[in-house]
Amino acid sequence: MKLVVASNNPGKLREFGQMLAPLGWETVAQKELGVAECEEPHCTFVENAIAKARHAARCTGLPALADDSGLCVSALGGAPGVFSARYAQASADEPKCDERNNDKLLAELAGKTDRRAHYVCVLVFVRHADDPQPIIAEGEWHGEIVDERRGSGGFGYDPLFFVPEFAVTAAELEPARKNACSHRGQALKQLVERLQASR
Numbered sequence: 001m002k003l004v005v006a007s008n009n010p011g012k013l014r015e016f017g018q019m020l021a022p023l024g025w026e027t028v029a030q031k032e033l034g035v036a037e038c039e040e041p042h043c044t045f046v047e048n049a050i051a052k053a054r055h056a057a058r059c060t061g062l063p064a065l066a067d068d069s070g071l072c073v074s075a076l077g078g079a080p081g082v083f084s085a086r087y088a089q090a091s092a093d094e095p096k097c098d099e100r101n102n103d104k105l106l107a108e109l110a111g112k113t114d115r116r117a118h119y120v121c122v123l124v125f126v127r128h129a130d131d132p133q134p135i136i137a138e139g140e141w142h143g144e145i146v147d148e149r150r151g152s153g154g155f156g157y158d159p160l161f162f163v164p165e166f167a168v169t170a171a172e173l174e175p176a177r178k179n180a181c182s183h184r185g186q187a188l189k190q191l192v193e194r195l196q197a198s199r
Contacts, residue, residue: 002026004033006056006066011155015179016065019188023195027065035059040082045069048082049124050134058129065191069121069183071157073105073145075114080105084156098156102149105160115144117161121183123191135194139186143170154178 003025005016017027030037038055040048045068052066070084080087080101088100109115118140125135141163149159151171158170163181170178179185 002028002062004028004030004035004056004060004062004064006030006035006038006052006064008037012067012184015184015188016067019192020065020195023192028062030056030060030064033060033062040068043082045082045120045122046124046136046138049122049136050126053124053126053134054129054131057126057131061128063125063127064129066124067121067184067187068124069119071105071117071119071161073109074116075112076108079108102157102160105145105157106147109145115146116142117145118142119157119161119183121187123187125191125195135191135198137187137191137194139183139188139190141170141181141183141186 001024003020005013005027007013008029008031013027013029020027035056038052040051042048042051049066049068052068053064056066057064068082070081072078072081085096088097088104121139123137143161143163145160146162146169150169151159153173153175154171161170163170163173166173
C-alpha cells in the first residue's frame, strides 16, 4: 500500500519509512509525485498538519501522512512554535537556516532565567483528502535551552535542547536513543498503534 508523506525532510522520511514498513505501507515523498509544499497559515500544529495531509492526498489520490512540529519555549510564550523552521526568516523567499534560528533563540532568551522548553510533534494520517476521521497522534519532549551549542547530531534546535534525563543535548544523543524518546518518536509509536487498531 502506497502512502504519500507531506514532507521533503530526508530524516523524517527515513524514520516514517522504517516505522511504517512493517505495517505494509510503502512511503513516498510528495516531491517525488510532483506535489508542491502546502501553505501553513495556522497558529496550531494540528491545523497545519491536517492542511498538509489533505493537500498531499488531494493532489495524489493516495492516503497521506503529514507532520507539523516545532519548539515551544516557556519564557517566550510558546514561541517559536509553528514558526520554528522559519523563526529567523526575514522574508518568505529567504531559505530556512538552523544556525540563524538558533542564534535568534539565544538572543531572545538573553537575560531570562526560565529556560524550560518542549518539542511538539503532531502527525496526521488521512485515508483520502476528505477523510472525516483523520488519525491524529501527538508527542512532547521536555527539556531546557542551554547557552551554547553542544553536539553535532540531529537538526534544528537540537544543539541547544538539553535533556535532563540524559544530561546531554538532543544533538549529543545517539540517533536510536533520540528516536526512542523524542517527540517524533512518541508520536510515530502512537500512530503505528492507532493504525494497527484501525485495520
